[in-house]
Each structure stands twice: as C-alpha cells, then as structure tokens.
Amino acid sequence: GAVVSQHPSWVICKSGTSVKIECRSLDFQATTMFWYRQFPKQSLMLMATSNEGSKATYEQGVEKDKFLINHASLTLSTLTVTSAHPEDSSFYICSAIQRGSEQFFGPGTRLTVL
Amino acid sequence: DAKTTQPTSMDCAEGRAANLPCNHSTISGNEYVYWYRQIHSQGPQYIIHGLKNNETNEMASLIITEDRKSSTLILPHATLRDTAVYYCIVREGDTGNQFYFGTGTSLTVIP
Numbered sequence: 637g638a639v640v641s642q643h644p645s646w647v648i649c650k651s652g653t654s655v656k657i658e659c660r661s662l663d664f665q666a667t668t669m670f671w672y673r674q675f676p677k678q679s680l681m682l683m684a685t686s687n688e689g690s691k692a693t694y695e696q697g698v699e700k701d702k703f704l705i706n707h708a709s710l711t712l713s714t715l716t717v718t719s720a721h722p723e724d725s726s727f728y729i730c731s732a733i734q735r736g737s738e739q740f741f742g743p744g745t746r747l748t749v750l
Numbered sequence: 751d752a753k754t755t756q757p758t759s760m761d762c763a764e765g766r767a768a769n770l771p772c773n774h775s776t777i778s779g780n781e782y783v784y785w786y787r788q789i790h791s792q793g794p795q796y797i798i799h800g801l802k803n804n805e806t807n808e809m810a811s812l813i814i815t816e817d818r819k820s821s822t823l824i825l826p827h828a829t830l831r832d833t834a835v836y837y838c839i840v841r842e843g844d845t846g847n848q849f850y851f852g853t854g855t856s857l858t859v860i861p
C-alpha cells in the first residue's frame with residue numbers, strides 16, 4: 637500500500653510554544669489529507685480536511701486559529717499547534733487519499749506539552 | 751458522526767477465526783464499508799472494504815448482509831499480532847469524503 641510519513645514521531649514542548657507536524661505522502665500524490673487527534677483509550681477524532689491549494693475545512697469545535705493547517709503541495713501537509721497547552725497533549729495522526737481510493741494513515745505524532 | 755456500532759471488546763483463541771461484527775443500519779446506497787485496525791500507538795492500517803459483495807484479500811474477508819445493514823470482518827486464522835482495535839467505517843466511495851471513526855472493537859488474541 638501507499639506510504640504516509642509524519643515528522644516528528646514525538647515532540648515535547650513547553651506551554652505557550654508552537655509546534656509544527658509534517659505529513660508527507662511518499663509515493664503518491666494526495667488530493668486530500670486529513671488530520672486527526674486521539675486521546676488515550678479513545679477513538680480517532682477528525683479535526684480537519686485539507687485540500688491542496690485551498691483552505692482547510694475544520695470540524696465543529698476545532699479552533700482553526702489554534703490548529704493551523706497548510707497544504708502547499710500534493711505530497712505535504714503541515715499542522716501547527718499554536719500556543720500549545722497541556723490539554724493539547726495528544727496523538728496526532730494524518731492520512732492521505734487519492735481520489736477514489738482508501739485513506740492511508742501516517743504513523744502518528746505524540747505531542748506532550750509541559 | 752460515526753454511523754456504525756461495534757462491540758467494545760472481543761477475545762479470540764490463537765489459530766481460530768475471529769469474527770468481528772458491525773452494524774450500519776443507516777448506510778446509504780453509495781456508501782462503502784471500510785475496515786481498519788490500529789495497533790497500540792500506531793496509525794490505523796487498512797484491511798479491506800466493500801460495497802455490497804463479499805470481499806476477500808490476503809488479510810481478511812468481509813461479509814456484507816444482503817440488506818447492507820451489517821457486516822462481519824473475518825480474520826481466518828488469528829495470530830497474536832492481530833491483537834488491535836478494529837474500526838468499521840462507512841463512507842461514500844469515490845468522493846474522498848471524511849472518515850468518522852466510532853469506538854471500534856478491541857480484539858485480544860489469546861495464546
């Protein structure tokens with residue numbers, strides 16, 4: 637299957653700082669990328685849908701000014717958690733899709749905010 | 751919101767078939783049934799998907815009822831490495847629409 641990577645795989649930061657997470661589709665061009673977050677022992681929650689060259693669409697309850705998404709190319713999307721706080725600590729997962737295909741998920745990024 | 755319901759947890763003996771049920775009674779005609787699994791602290795892994803016919807691949811079989819209101823994922827010979835949370839998701843097939851994950855079924859394969 638297609639490969640999606642994320643970087644970094646884990647990050648620890650101080651409260652108030654911003655953190656950028658990259659999501660790359662390595663062997664295909666992704667028309668759409670998605671960002672999820674997952675708290676311990678819970679399911680994945682969709683945060684936003686990102687189409688190349690256009691603004692991301694955020695799910696209800698997700699603050700677009702706090703979670704900045706940039707999808708500058710067909711192989712790269714970034715999620716920036718701005719002014720991170722301990723409650724933002726979570727497992728962030730991206731996925732990428734080719735039109736008419738299944739979603740391929742990245743390995744996830746563990747964010748810990750101290 | 752998730753359109754599926756699954757049992758919270760199941761056990762299966764190693765080497766036996768694991769049958770994971772999923773209810774999707776509100777599924778519409780153009781929605782596919784997808785199955786993914788997630789091993790602890792990893793991203794979800796695609797298993798199989800189908801529209802109305804039964805499907806089989808190297809990992810599993812998917813049985814969809816005739817009315818499409820439920821389905822069953824079958825792992826024919828479960829191994830310890832199949833211990834994971836299994837998610838059943840319905841989605842429109844070819845429009846790139848979002849996946850909304852339900853709570854999934856935590857499958858434990860017992861030696």
